[in-house]
Amino acid sequence: MTKFVTPEMPEIAEIIDITVERPDTKTFTVRYLDPKLQKKFSFMPGKFMMVSVFGHGEIPISITSSPYKTETIRFTVVNVGNVTNAMHNLKKGELIGLRGPFGNGFPMQRFRKKNIVFVTGGCGLAPLRSAIYAVQAKRDEFGQVLVLFGCKTPQQLLFREDLDNWGRGGFSVLLTIDNPDETWRGSAGPVTAMISKTDMPLENTAVLLCGPPNMIKFSIIELRKKGFKAEQIFASLERMMQCGVGYCSHCNAGDKYTCIHGPVFSASELDRLPLEED
Numbered sequence: 001m002t003k004f005v006t007p008e009m010p011e012i013a014e015i016i017d018i019t020v021e022r023p024d025t026k027t028f029t030v031r032y033l034d035p036k037l038q039k040k041f042s043f044m045p046g047k048f049m050m051v052s053v054f055g056h057g058e059i060p061i062s063i064t065s066s067p068y069k070t071e072t073i074r075f076t077v078v079n080v081g082n083v084t085n086a087m088h089n090l091k092k093g094e095l096i097g098l099r100g101p102f103g104n105g106f107p108m109q110r111f112r113k114k115n116i117v118f119v120t121g122g123c124g125l126a127p128l129r130s131a132i133y134a135v136q137a138k139r140d141e142f143g144q145v146l147v148l149f150g151c152k153t154p155q156q157l158l159f160r161e162d163l164d165n166w167g168r169g170g171f172s173v174l175l176t177i178d179n180p181d182e183t184w185r186g187s188a189g190p191v192t193a194m195i196s197k198t199d200m201p202l203e204n205t206a207v208l209l210c211g212p213p214n215m216i217k218f219s220i221i222e223l224r225k226k227g228f229k230a231e232q233i234f235a236s237l238e239r240m241m242q243c244g245v246g247y248c249s250h251c252n253a254g255d256k257y258t259c260i261h262g263p264v265f266s267a268s269e270l271d272r273l274p275l276e277e278d
Helices: 035-040 082-088 122-137 160-168 191-197 213-225
Strands: 011-022 025-032 048-053 057-062 073-078 095-102 115-121 145-151 172-177 205-210 233-236 264-266
Touching: 025 035, 025 082, 025 095, 048 073, 048 082, 057 073, 057 082, 057 095, 057 122, 073 082, 073 122, 115 122, 115 191, 115 213, 122 145, 122 160, 122 205, 122 233, 145 160, 145 191, 160 172, 172 191, 191 213, 205 213, 213 233
Parallel strands: 115 145, 115 205, 145 172, 205 233
Antiparallel strands: 011 025, 011 095, 025 073, 048 057, 048 095, 233 264
Protein backbone atom coordinates (compact mmCIF):
# COMPACT_ATOMS: atom_id res chain seq x y z
CA MET A 1 0.00 0.00 0.00
CA THR A 2 1.32 3.45 -0.92
CA LYS A 3 2.30 5.57 2.07
CA PHE A 4 1.10 9.13 1.63
CA VAL A 5 2.84 12.07 3.24
CA THR A 6 1.66 15.62 3.70
CA PRO A 7 2.95 17.93 0.95
CA GLU A 8 5.22 20.55 2.46
CA MET A 9 5.02 24.27 1.87
CA PRO A 10 7.41 25.60 -0.79
CA GLU A 11 10.68 27.17 0.27
CA ILE A 12 11.65 30.48 -1.32
CA ALA A 13 14.46 30.67 -3.87
CA GLU A 14 15.86 33.55 -5.91
CA ILE A 15 16.60 33.43 -9.63
CA ILE A 16 20.27 34.40 -9.95
CA ASP A 17 20.81 33.67 -13.64
CA ILE A 18 18.80 32.88 -16.79
CA THR A 19 20.26 31.26 -19.92
CA VAL A 20 18.32 31.19 -23.19
CA GLU A 21 18.96 27.72 -24.64
CA ARG A 22 16.69 28.24 -27.68
CA PRO A 23 13.67 30.50 -28.35
CA ASP A 24 11.24 28.32 -26.37
CA THR A 25 13.64 27.05 -23.69
CA LYS A 26 15.43 28.73 -20.78
CA THR A 27 17.63 27.43 -17.99
CA PHE A 28 17.06 29.09 -14.61
CA THR A 29 19.80 29.04 -11.98
CA VAL A 30 18.28 29.56 -8.54
CA ARG A 31 19.45 29.68 -4.93
CA TYR A 32 17.53 29.22 -1.69
CA LEU A 33 17.18 32.40 0.33
CA ASP A 34 17.77 30.43 3.53
CA PRO A 35 21.55 29.77 3.89
CA LYS A 36 20.83 26.59 5.86
CA LEU A 37 18.89 25.15 2.92
CA GLN A 38 21.72 26.11 0.57
CA LYS A 39 24.15 24.04 2.64
CA LYS A 40 22.01 20.94 3.24
CA PHE A 41 20.42 20.57 -0.20
CA SER A 42 21.32 17.36 -2.03
CA PHE A 43 19.73 15.20 -4.70
CA MET A 44 20.17 12.11 -6.83
CA PRO A 45 20.32 12.63 -10.63
CA GLY A 46 16.91 11.98 -12.15
CA LYS A 47 14.93 13.50 -9.29
CA PHE A 48 12.61 16.47 -9.80
CA MET A 49 11.24 19.39 -7.84
CA MET A 50 7.88 21.11 -7.72
CA VAL A 51 8.45 24.72 -8.78
CA SER A 52 5.94 27.44 -7.89
CA VAL A 53 5.49 30.58 -9.96
CA PHE A 54 3.52 32.65 -7.49
CA GLY A 55 0.10 33.66 -8.72
CA HIS A 56 0.21 31.16 -11.60
CA GLY A 57 0.71 27.65 -10.24
CA GLU A 58 3.18 24.85 -9.64
CA ILE A 59 4.88 22.45 -12.05
CA PRO A 60 7.31 19.52 -11.81
CA ILE A 61 10.74 20.24 -13.29
CA SER A 62 13.78 17.96 -13.39
CA ILE A 63 17.00 19.18 -11.82
CA THR A 64 19.58 19.75 -14.56
CA SER A 65 22.57 20.79 -12.46
CA SER A 66 25.42 18.72 -11.01
CA PRO A 67 24.73 16.74 -7.82
CA TYR A 68 28.22 17.79 -6.72
CA LYS A 69 27.56 21.53 -6.99
CA THR A 70 24.43 22.14 -4.94
CA GLU A 71 24.86 25.72 -3.73
CA THR A 72 22.66 26.59 -6.69
CA ILE A 73 20.06 24.55 -8.58
CA ARG A 74 19.32 24.64 -12.29
CA PHE A 75 16.05 23.95 -14.09
CA THR A 76 15.62 23.86 -17.86
CA VAL A 77 12.08 24.93 -18.77
CA VAL A 78 10.31 24.67 -22.13
CA ASN A 79 7.56 27.23 -22.64
CA VAL A 80 4.58 24.94 -23.25
CA GLY A 81 1.79 26.19 -20.95
CA ASN A 82 0.49 28.86 -18.61
CA VAL A 83 2.88 28.24 -15.73
CA THR A 84 5.95 27.74 -17.91
CA ASN A 85 5.04 30.89 -19.84
CA ALA A 86 4.82 32.80 -16.56
CA MET A 87 8.20 31.41 -15.54
CA HIS A 88 9.72 32.49 -18.85
CA ASN A 89 8.55 36.03 -18.06
CA LEU A 90 10.41 36.09 -14.75
CA LYS A 91 13.59 38.12 -14.45
CA LYS A 92 16.84 37.71 -12.55
CA GLY A 93 16.28 38.59 -8.89
CA GLU A 94 12.64 37.44 -8.78
CA LEU A 95 11.46 34.70 -6.43
CA ILE A 96 9.99 31.23 -6.94
CA GLY A 97 8.93 28.43 -4.59
CA LEU A 98 10.56 25.00 -4.39
CA ARG A 99 9.35 21.69 -2.95
CA GLY A 100 11.43 18.54 -3.07
CA PRO A 101 13.49 16.93 -4.41
CA PHE A 102 11.04 14.14 -5.14
CA GLY A 103 11.02 10.80 -6.85
CA ASN A 104 13.37 7.93 -7.53
CA GLY A 105 16.55 8.91 -9.35
CA PHE A 106 19.19 6.99 -11.29
CA PRO A 107 21.15 4.61 -9.00
CA MET A 108 24.52 6.18 -9.86
CA GLN A 109 26.43 4.22 -7.20
CA ARG A 110 25.46 0.99 -8.93
CA PHE A 111 26.94 2.29 -12.18
CA ARG A 112 30.47 2.78 -10.83
CA LYS A 113 33.08 0.85 -12.86
CA LYS A 114 30.55 0.35 -15.64
CA ASN A 115 30.31 1.67 -19.17
CA ILE A 116 27.50 4.21 -19.50
CA VAL A 117 25.27 4.84 -22.52
CA PHE A 118 22.91 7.82 -22.52
CA VAL A 119 20.10 7.81 -25.11
CA THR A 120 17.85 10.83 -25.33
CA GLY A 121 15.68 12.83 -27.67
CA GLY A 122 14.45 16.41 -27.72
CA CYS A 123 14.09 17.92 -24.24
CA GLY A 124 14.93 14.55 -22.69
CA LEU A 125 18.54 15.64 -22.40
CA ALA A 126 17.58 18.03 -19.60
CA PRO A 127 16.67 15.31 -17.03
CA LEU A 128 19.79 13.30 -18.04
CA ARG A 129 22.10 16.29 -17.75
CA SER A 130 22.64 15.91 -14.00
CA ALA A 131 23.53 12.23 -14.47
CA ILE A 132 26.03 13.13 -17.20
CA TYR A 133 27.52 15.78 -14.92
CA ALA A 134 27.81 13.15 -12.17
CA VAL A 135 29.77 10.83 -14.46
CA GLN A 136 31.90 13.73 -15.70
CA ALA A 137 32.81 14.74 -12.13
CA LYS A 138 34.03 11.20 -11.34
CA ARG A 139 35.27 10.32 -14.83
CA ASP A 140 37.95 7.86 -13.72
CA GLU A 141 35.36 5.78 -11.84
CA PHE A 142 33.47 4.86 -15.03
CA GLY A 143 34.33 3.03 -18.23
CA GLN A 144 33.38 4.12 -21.72
CA VAL A 145 30.72 6.84 -21.94
CA LEU A 146 28.49 7.27 -24.98
CA VAL A 147 25.86 9.99 -25.47
CA LEU A 148 23.26 9.55 -28.26
CA PHE A 149 21.13 12.67 -28.68
CA GLY A 150 18.49 13.31 -31.35
CA CYS A 151 16.28 16.29 -32.20
CA LYS A 152 13.77 17.12 -34.91
CA THR A 153 15.79 20.05 -36.28
CA PRO A 154 19.31 21.46 -35.69
CA GLN A 155 17.76 24.51 -34.02
CA GLN A 156 16.32 22.29 -31.26
CA LEU A 157 19.67 21.00 -30.01
CA LEU A 158 20.11 21.80 -26.33
CA PHE A 159 23.23 22.53 -24.29
CA ARG A 160 25.59 22.92 -27.25
CA GLU A 161 28.46 24.06 -25.04
CA ASP A 162 28.01 21.02 -22.82
CA LEU A 163 27.92 18.71 -25.83
CA ASP A 164 31.24 20.13 -27.00
CA ASN A 165 32.77 19.88 -23.52
CA TRP A 166 31.63 16.29 -23.07
CA GLY A 167 33.13 15.36 -26.43
CA ARG A 168 36.45 16.97 -25.51
CA GLY A 169 36.33 15.34 -22.07
CA GLY A 170 36.49 11.77 -23.31
CA PHE A 171 32.82 11.05 -23.96
CA SER A 172 31.65 9.82 -27.37
CA VAL A 173 28.87 12.24 -28.34
CA LEU A 174 26.78 11.31 -31.39
CA LEU A 175 24.06 13.65 -32.65
CA THR A 176 21.27 13.01 -35.13
CA ILE A 177 18.50 15.14 -36.63
CA ASP A 178 15.10 13.89 -37.78
CA ASN A 179 14.61 16.67 -40.34
CA PRO A 180 18.03 18.07 -41.27
CA ASP A 181 18.38 21.32 -43.20
CA GLU A 182 21.16 22.55 -45.49
CA THR A 183 23.26 23.59 -42.48
CA TRP A 184 23.41 20.13 -40.92
CA ARG A 185 26.45 17.96 -41.67
CA GLY A 186 25.86 15.16 -39.19
CA SER A 187 23.70 12.05 -38.99
CA ALA A 188 20.06 12.11 -40.05
CA GLY A 189 17.16 10.07 -38.67
CA PRO A 190 15.67 9.23 -35.27
CA VAL A 191 17.90 8.54 -32.30
CA THR A 192 16.38 5.06 -31.99
CA ALA A 193 17.87 4.18 -35.40
CA MET A 194 21.32 5.17 -34.16
CA ILE A 195 21.24 2.43 -31.54
CA SER A 196 21.42 -0.34 -34.14
CA LYS A 197 24.12 1.52 -36.11
CA THR A 198 26.38 2.37 -33.17
CA ASP A 199 28.99 0.12 -31.65
CA MET A 200 28.51 0.10 -27.91
CA PRO A 201 29.85 -2.19 -25.20
CA LEU A 202 27.34 -4.83 -24.12
CA GLU A 203 28.94 -6.29 -21.03
CA ASN A 204 29.18 -4.31 -17.79
CA THR A 205 27.12 -1.46 -19.27
CA ALA A 206 24.21 0.63 -17.98
CA VAL A 207 21.91 2.46 -20.38
CA LEU A 208 20.05 5.60 -19.28
CA LEU A 209 17.08 6.80 -21.34
CA CYS A 210 14.89 9.88 -21.32
CA GLY A 211 12.55 11.27 -23.94
CA PRO A 212 9.05 10.90 -25.37
CA PRO A 213 7.25 7.61 -24.58
CA ASN A 214 7.63 6.22 -28.10
CA MET A 215 11.35 7.01 -28.08
CA ILE A 216 11.76 5.07 -24.85
CA LYS A 217 9.63 2.19 -26.12
CA PHE A 218 11.52 1.73 -29.38
CA SER A 219 14.91 2.42 -27.79
CA ILE A 220 14.33 -0.49 -25.43
CA ILE A 221 13.32 -2.69 -28.38
CA GLU A 222 16.52 -1.80 -30.26
CA LEU A 223 18.69 -2.24 -27.17
CA ARG A 224 17.27 -5.69 -26.56
CA LYS A 225 17.97 -6.62 -30.18
CA LYS A 226 21.62 -5.80 -29.47
CA GLY A 227 21.55 -8.11 -26.46
CA PHE A 228 21.05 -5.73 -23.55
CA LYS A 229 19.13 -7.18 -20.63
CA ALA A 230 16.24 -5.41 -18.94
CA GLU A 231 18.21 -4.93 -15.71
CA GLN A 232 20.83 -2.91 -17.64
CA ILE A 233 18.32 -0.32 -18.89
CA PHE A 234 16.89 2.61 -16.90
CA ALA A 235 14.44 5.21 -18.18
CA SER A 236 13.01 8.45 -16.83
CA LEU A 237 9.32 8.75 -17.69
CA GLU A 238 7.66 12.00 -18.68
CA ARG A 239 4.54 12.45 -16.56
CA MET A 240 2.77 15.58 -15.32
CA MET A 241 3.13 15.23 -11.55
CA GLN A 242 0.92 17.55 -9.49
CA CYS A 243 1.57 16.88 -5.81
CA GLY A 244 4.95 15.13 -5.84
CA VAL A 245 4.05 12.75 -3.00
CA GLY A 246 1.55 10.25 -4.41
CA TYR A 247 -1.49 12.01 -3.00
CA CYS A 248 -3.37 13.23 -6.09
CA SER A 249 -3.00 10.06 -8.25
CA HIS A 250 -2.54 12.27 -11.32
CA CYS A 251 0.71 10.59 -12.41
CA ASN A 252 -0.19 6.95 -11.91
CA ALA A 253 1.30 4.50 -14.42
CA GLY A 254 -0.34 1.14 -13.95
CA ASP A 255 -0.06 0.41 -10.23
CA LYS A 256 2.79 2.89 -9.71
CA TYR A 257 2.96 6.61 -9.02
CA THR A 258 5.60 8.26 -11.15
CA CYS A 259 6.29 10.92 -8.51
CA ILE A 260 7.28 8.44 -5.79
CA HIS A 261 8.15 5.16 -7.57
CA GLY A 262 9.72 6.98 -10.52
CA PRO A 263 10.30 8.97 -12.60
CA VAL A 264 13.24 6.57 -13.09
CA PHE A 265 12.28 2.94 -13.70
CA SER A 266 14.26 -0.07 -14.85
CA ALA A 267 13.18 -1.75 -18.08
CA SER A 268 12.07 -4.71 -15.98
CA GLU A 269 9.59 -2.43 -14.24
CA LEU A 270 8.58 -0.75 -17.51
CA ASP A 271 7.58 -4.14 -18.91
CA ARG A 272 4.67 -4.02 -16.47
CA LEU A 273 3.77 -0.34 -16.97
CA PRO A 274 2.05 1.60 -19.78
CA LEU A 275 4.47 4.08 -21.34
CA GLU A 276 1.70 6.29 -22.71
CA GLU A 277 -0.50 8.51 -20.58
CA ASP A 278 -4.27 8.08 -20.92
